[in-house]
Amino acid sequence: MKATIHQPQYFPYPGFFHKLSLSDVFVIMDDAQYDKRFTNRNKIMATNGWTWLTVPINKDHKFSPNSQVEINNDLSWRDVHWKKIYHSYANTIYFKKYEHFFKSIYEKEWQSLFELNFETLKKVIDFLGINIKIIKSSELNVTGASTTKLVNLCKAVGADTYVSGTGGRNYMDENLFGKNNIRLEYQNYTAKPYPQRLAYSFTPDLSIIDMLVNVGPDCMKVISDSDVSLAPIVN
Numbered sequence: 001m002k003a004t005i006h007q008p009q010y011f012p013y014p015g016f017f018h019k020l021s022l023s024d025v026f027v028i029m030d031d032a033q034y035d036k037r038f039t040n041r042n043k044i045m046a047t048n049g050w051t052w053l054t055v056p057i058n059k060d061h062k063f064s065p066n067s068q069v070e071i072n073n074d075l076s077w078r079d080v081h082w083k084k085i086y087h088s089y090a091n092t093i094y095f096k097k098y099e100h101f102f103k104s105i106y107e108k109e110w111q112s113l114f115e116l117n118f119e120t121l122k123k124v125i126d127f128l129g130i131n132i133k134i135i136k137s138s139e140l141n142v143t144g145a146s147t148t149k150l151v152n153l154c155k156a157v158g159a160d161t162y163v164s165g166t167g168g169r170n171y172m173d174e175n176l177f178g179k180n181n182i183r184l185e186y187q188n189y190t191a192k193p194y195p196q197r198l199a200y201s202f203t204p205d206l207s208i209i210d211m212l213v214n215v216g217p218d219c220m221k222v223i224s225d226s227d228v229s230l231a232p233i234v235n
Helices: 014-021 077-089 095-107 113-128 146-157 166-170 174-179 208-223
Strands: 002-006 025-028 041-046 049-054 133-136 161-164 183-188 227-230
Touching: 002 014, 002 146, 014 113, 014 183, 014 208, 025 146, 041 077, 041 208, 049 077, 077 095, 077 208, 095 113, 095 208, 113 133, 113 208, 146 161, 146 174, 161 166, 166 183, 174 183
Parallel strands: 002 025, 002 161, 025 133, 161 183
Antiparallel strands: 041 049, 183 227
8 A cells, every 4th residue: 555645735736636546545644734835726827827826824823734724814915815726717618617615615714724735635636537535644642753754654655655845855764664564666757748837948846726627627638747665665
């Protein structure tokens, strides 16, 4: 069984879903500390290049676990996000297919950033046809830090293989996986060009929103055109 473990993100880039497509179990880290990079924001295409969609958070929660981070609804972010998406993508070939979904997201007043990310992630996984079990890390009662926690989470879900992003090479103790009889695979993802409305040339690694409305049901054909590489086996 293959597992991947990741922080929740706001409408992640296609590579996020590529990694999920390689796995059987996705452990979403609701009890890890909030990470400001992509947990509450991502990029879409606009008339003058890409632009951020950022969900404002309660600043007092920026060092809190993901599950405890509240959205700052004093700011009209939902209306801003919907208008940006609509103005950028209303004329794309597949916008109508997903319009109701986006409208329903921005018509709801979310309180929890994690719940917003969790619900949108599950829906996009369904759109893409990825068959994967999703488990919140808080449900596993696992201790440890860094690589030790990853290993313990793999054990908790019965995984014998861990699928990591390439960035994992920079901080993980690869030997620790081998010592615990867990195979380590690295995702080998390269963004493949697809038609993008408003783009003068292909802009990689935008939010999955961009690919959905431009490519529709063929998203996984584009995403899956990558593979994995194996870490050295260490016993």
